[in-house]
Amino acid sequence: MLRESPIRRTSLVDEIGARLQEDILAGKYRPGEALPPERELSERYGVTRTSLKHALVRLEELGLIETRHGVGSIVLDVEQSGGADLLKYLAPSAEGSRDGSFFSEILEAKTAVCASFVELAAERRTEKELSQAESLLVELSEKIDDAREVQRIEHAFVKVLARAAHNRAFVLLTNSVGAAYSFYWGKYQSVFEDGEWVEENLRAILEAIRKKDAPRARELTQKYFRENDRRVLDVLGYGRKAK
DSSP states (O other): OOOOOOOOOHHHHHHHHHHHHHHHHTTSSOTTOBOOOHHHHHHHHTOOHHHHHHHHHHHHHTTSEEEETTTEEEEOOHHHHOOGGGHHHHHHHTTTOSSOHHHHHHHHHHHHHHHHHHHHHHHHOOHHHHHHHHHHHHHHHHTTTOHHHHHHHHHHHHHHHHHHTTOHHHHHHHHHHHHHHGGGGGGSGGGGGOHHHHHHHHHHHHHHHHTTOHHHHHHHHHHHHHHHHHHHHHHTTOTTTOO
16 A cells, blocks of 8 residues: 655644744844754754645745755845746735835736736636626625625626636746735725725626727726725825835
């Protein structure tokens, strides 16, 4: 009988990884610098070296460190080696920044990604996806005065359009970017109190997709999300300072 690989103590590995990750992203360990030896780290955190090794593997997968034989774990420059999955870890740490520039960049990336997959969705969408998007707009009209629901439905609508592009890379990018700014959701919910404005814009985008008018769909998406981003940044107090 084949034996499965042993199950890791996931919660412990996650906790160690999160602590080291936080220290790296906070600048405690600089790019090019080696982490302390594994024995020292395991003693510092009170864990076995096996658990520590598993945590280091995760950090390497995220592009935060590189293990070099005979040298140890070297901290990498996240802008050179990190991927989109890092966004959800970087966004919360950016909350205390004075100008909100990083969060502004996340929103800018979201707008660019949405505009791109909406353009493809106008060319590739199926009737099933049009129906799913329409159902969400019907639900939105019924909950137009509930900002929390409007925010949730808008997010679901965007994910339907991402799938309608029939490009899995865009779906994954949408998930990564969405995970980054979801940390702030409750902080800018008031933006969605204007439910009629949200519905009007999403309806116009869907109609352009229905007509297979890709340039118009892209234009409307950019217009909506740029204004939405401006409102979000104003609510967070970053409106004048963020680039």
